Amino acid sequence: MITLATDFGSPYPAAMKGVVRRRTDAEIVDVAHDLPRGDPRAAAFWLRFVLPEFPPAVHCAVVDPGVGTDRAAIAVRAGGHVLVAPDNGLALPPARALAAAVDAGIDVFRIDPGDPASATFHGRDVFAPAAAAIRDTRGTAGDDGWAADPPTAAELAALPSLTPTDSYVDRRLPEPDVADGEPDVVTGEVLVVDGFGNAITNVPEAYLHGRDRVLVNGEPIPVGATFASVPAGDRLVTAGSHGYVECDVNDGRGDDAFGLEPGDPVRFEG
Amino acid sequence: MITLATDFGSPYPAAMKGVVRRRTDAEIVDVAHDLPRGDPRAAAFWLRFVLPEFPPAVHCAVVDPGVGTDRAAIAVRAGGHVLVAPDNGLALPPARALAAAVDAGIDVFRIDPGDPASATFHGRDVFAPAAAAIRDTRGTAGDDGWAADPPTAAELAALPSLTPTDSYVDRRLPEPDVADGEPDVVTGEVLVVDGFGNAITNVPEAYLHGRDRVLVNGEPIPVGATFASVPAGDRLVTAGSHGYVECDVNDGRGDDAFGLEPGDPVRFEG
Amino acid sequence: MITLATDFGSPYPAAMKGVVRRRTDAEIVDVAHDLPRGDPRAAAFWLRFVLPEFPPAVHCAVVDPGVGTDRAAIAVRAGGHVLVAPDNGLALPPARALAAAVDAGIDVFRIDPGDPASATFHGRDVFAPAAAAIRDTRGTAGDDGWAADPPTAAELAALPSLTPTDSYVDRRLPEPDVADGEPDVVTGEVLVVDGFGNAITNVPEAYLHGRDRVLVNGEPIPVGATFASVPAGDRLVTAGSHGYVECDVNDGRGDDAFGLEPGDPVRFEG
Structure with a gap:
């Protein structure tokens, strides 16, 4: 399963669905495409709320005011889930919640963005292909073995597009x-x-x-x-x-x- | 198949999808998440319009201004379909239409809500789990035998969370x-x-x-x-x-x- | 796979999903249901942008200000894809893009609308059934062989509801x-x-x-x-x-x- 969460409205997410479907038969689940626009903190809040309800899966989350700048793209492994997102911190609060639920830590990878076709739509050009490639560690069929046997950190590190990193934006939601x-x-x-x-x-x-x-x-x-x-x-x-x-x-x-x-x-x- | 219809907007329905997917691989189909807010009568109208187009399935419909009060949760069996909804009458007009299409009656069950984690989000805590449990009478696989062989009233009554009842809000849409x-x-x-x-x-x-x-x-x-x-x-x-x-x-x-x-x-x- | 793109908002597309699902287990993918209302030119632009991201599939696209008039319904075969749409030209720009991507031409068919149940909702009564019938040239199972072996023009012409035609609205997006x-x-x-x-x-x-x-x-x-x-x-x-x-x-x-x-x-x- 690959979930999609963006602030793109419509019809941009459909291009992401097409990109995913060209590469894999994995189920595609829309989480939301009207996340507060350009607000990675709000995205972090909502994904921390929603994603723990899901079984282990790949989550592609794109709220990306820095698209086209030199901000990195990252993948975060957390409790059998993998979040794919821009390196603006949106993925960290949900990833920590997913990891904490199984008393585990997180592993962060930098995604090689390749040569994106556009400077303004990395959801289509970088994040959806990365999510599909990660999902494909468990095959391209619609019925995967992901939830029962999610990839290890070593398996993810073996993907040509992923490189383990300790350098990322570690957003925390503010404490009262x-x-x-x-x-x-x-x-x-x-x-x-x-x-x-x-x-x-x-x-x-x-x-x-x-x-x-x-x-x-x-x-x-x-x-x-x-x-x-x-x-x-x-x-x-x-x-x-x-x-x-x-x-x-x-x-x-x-x-x-x-x-x-x-x-x-x-x-x-x- | 489990269809979802709510007035929740976004991203709350995604939490319901996660809950369903943790329990079953049944196909999830979004009917609408922008039903008129807090208006069970409008929901009844729209579902009476839309649901008869579907093959027999489980329909989880949550427009629930009384969430957290002592209103009951019900499941209504109607012509091979089962509607899961708050007991505010929204399910009755579509259920009667679905049953009439096959010259049958309806069977109503009270859902044991268990101990909901929240008082404000029974879509996640009560209705989605109930829909998944009902779907699971035909297994948890993505490809079910539901439409060809939907559960009988006796099979539903055998579920621990369902109790047949004759006491429910029997909403009728007004006649001219x-x-x-x-x-x-x-x-x-x-x-x-x-x-x-x-x-x-x-x-x-x-x-x-x-x-x-x-x-x-x-x-x-x-x-x-x-x-x-x-x-x-x-x-x-x-x-x-x-x-x-x-x-x-x-x-x-x-x-x-x-x-x-x-x-x-x-x-x-x- | 059958994709759906309309300007219907909600919940009308759910009726189309039900119609499709009664006829086939093909995957249903929402492209957009908030295309600019009554604007086939805008629909043409957006579908020309989005559909080339998809693998070969059936695309049901309904932006139809002339619904109920004598405008025809058409199916356009283009590069392994088939677009089903009202004959107002919305399908032609995306179809030409899909065909050009594989150096092919297009084939246009007139759809026999049968006897629609309504004069105002041909998405449900004409286009969704036509899309399902076309998809069924590759069977009704969820996992089809469509992308690997899409139907030929002759196979489509053999469908009782399709007739090859050279007469259709050939919309072009304006050139600067x-x-x-x-x-x-x-x-x-x-x-x-x-x-x-x-x-x-x-x-x-x-x-x-x-x-x-x-x-x-x-x-x-x-x-x-x-x-x-x-x-x-x-x-x-x-x-x-x-x-x-x-x-x-x-x-x-x-x-x-x-x-x-x-x-x-x-x-x-x-």
């Missing part, structure tokens, strides 16, 4: 600040806003345990287990399915109601 | 009113507006037979077999591909031109 | 004007604007070779190999991955910044 001596005060940050308008922060949901109301940037907001715990149109704070504190509105948009967008600080007191 | 003694006057309702802006009502297309003009909320509008039967920009009334009367504009948006949105009444006289 | 005696002046046209806002013209990229600045409709604009060659927010002209000159903005929308939309003329001097 806990005020000294004030465990009830946490200043986090909005990482992403989802399509529902939920403003998802980097504050672990554990902060909400035992609280039924918190101050969000100074305003008292109820803590609810479900959207329906408050009337339609009302604000709430909840533990999102990603394990982080969200600022939401039942049947409405939390980002608008809280005045929050990605990157904004959020101070919780409770 | 035909004025007493005035067969030429029908008051219907806009059920959905599609992406083209066509305002699709609940009035069966038979109403248009033999008419070349009708009054729509008092205004005379031509009846056309095709969009191109009127000049670009002009309004028309036509028989939609769903079998219902639509209020459309050729090369434009009917909802805007007629001032109609879902739930609005529409009076036809002709 | 090169001013007499002024090889440095080219007047092209914006063919499409992509989701990034890049205004893609019909001027071949070769025009940019050796230039580091051009006048675009009289304004001096730097020529860059990559978006990142100019500061964020700045305009540039670049060679797009389609091989044509684009008017772009780094981390912004070229269409807005240049005031360009599809069909607009663009004069390059340099």
Whole structure:
């Protein structure tokens, strides 16, 4: 299986699918093609959320504001999965999560980009061919043995296009600040806003345990287990399915109601 | 085959795909992930339109404004298909259509939700696993025998997570009113507006037979077999591909031109 | 493999997927369902860009403002591929590109539409069944022999629903004007604007070779190999991955910044 995740919209990902299908019969699964545009941090968040649901596979993830510059292309082996991505750090948070799930480390490889046909569409010219080549370590058939027997680091290193490296952009998602001596005060940050308008922060949901109301940037907001715990149109704070504190509105948009967008600080007191 | 239909946008459905793929190699087909948000009635309409085109399969349909409340999760067996959905009635209109197509009835099962990992993402935690478990009655291979030999009600009842029930939300799409003694006057309702802006009502297309003009909320509008039967920009009334009367504009948006949105009444006289 | 490309948005393409799957287990690949609405020329451009990346396959492409009129439905055999489309010319530019890639010509067939169930949804009633019937010349299994042994023109002509024809809409994408005696002046046209806002013209990229600045409709604009060659927010002209000159903005929308939309003329001097 090769999953595709990009910020390309349409129809560019179809060119990537064609490139993959010319090289392999591996199943192609669309993860998303509307990741926040040009925002590798948001891509890192979403892929860290989504990819651990998958069995071991190859994941081709392209959010690449530096396309055509001298930024490298990398492949990251993590817990039986391999992520193929530009070296802007987007792959590292999901890779570390995938590796941690099986108590393993990661292996990073630099991808030889060859001679791309374009300077602006490396999804087609570099990343999709690299993903197909990696998948082909387990053959080109639609039904692979990948999940049961994913390639070792040595097998990947044996591919002509891959070279092990210790030099890569090691992005980490930001950690919230806990005020000294004030465990009830946490200043986090909005990482992403989802399509529902939920403003998802980097504050672990554990902060909400035992609280039924918190101050969000100074305003008292109820803590609810479900959207329906408050009337339609009302604000709430909840533990999102990603394990982080969200600022939401039942049947409405939390980002608008809280005045929050990605990157904004959020101070919780409770 | 497992089809997925949600109002989740992106990238949440990808987590559902991962969950399915960890459990089964069944083909995954996206029906839609932009169903009208939080509107089980619209989902019922669209699935009643789309699912009868498919061979027997498992359909996982999640439009779920009550997620995290005590609403149940159900599976509905209908004509070789099984629909997995929240118990808000969205599954019943498509299920009755699928069953009627083979002169059969429906069987409804309550799904044991287990202990969902989240209170807000039962698509991942409840519905996708249930769909995979139901599909697995015919094995986990990509090429199943489902369509030729779908499971019986007794086989589904034997699944540990399913319990037959007679208690469920039995949604019906609204029927139009035909004025007493005035067969030429029908008051219907806009059920959905599609992406083209066509305002699709609940009035069966038979109403248009033999008419070349009708009054729509008092205004005379031509009846056309095709969009191109009127000049670009002009309004028309036509028989939609769903079998219902639509209020459309050729090369434009009917909802805007007629001032109609879902739930609005529409009076036809002709 | 059967690829699907439409301007239908959602959920109409799902009905086409169901129709295909009832008839064949061929892989279904979504190319795009948000092609510019009612614009066969834009569809021709995008499919000429995308389809050559695919191995030989059946491509079902429906952008069909004339649905329900007496426009014909056609199938075009081109280099092992077969395109199924309304006879509005959208299939011809990609078909000629696919045929040229293998130094071959094209064969065009008229599709007998049968008796469509609707006058407004021939994607479901005419084109998807035709694509499935053509694919079935190589069997209904998921794993076909199509790419290795695509059908001959004679095999296609033997299908009851296909009749060879020389009469079809032979759309050509417009060619730019090169001013007499002024090889440095080219007047092209914006063919499409992509989701990034890049205004893609019909001027071949070769025009940019050796230039580091051009006048675009009289304004001096730097020529860059990559978006990142100019500061964020700045305009540039670049060679797009389609091989044509684009008017772009780094981390912004070229269409807005240049005031360009599809069909607009663009004069390059340099």
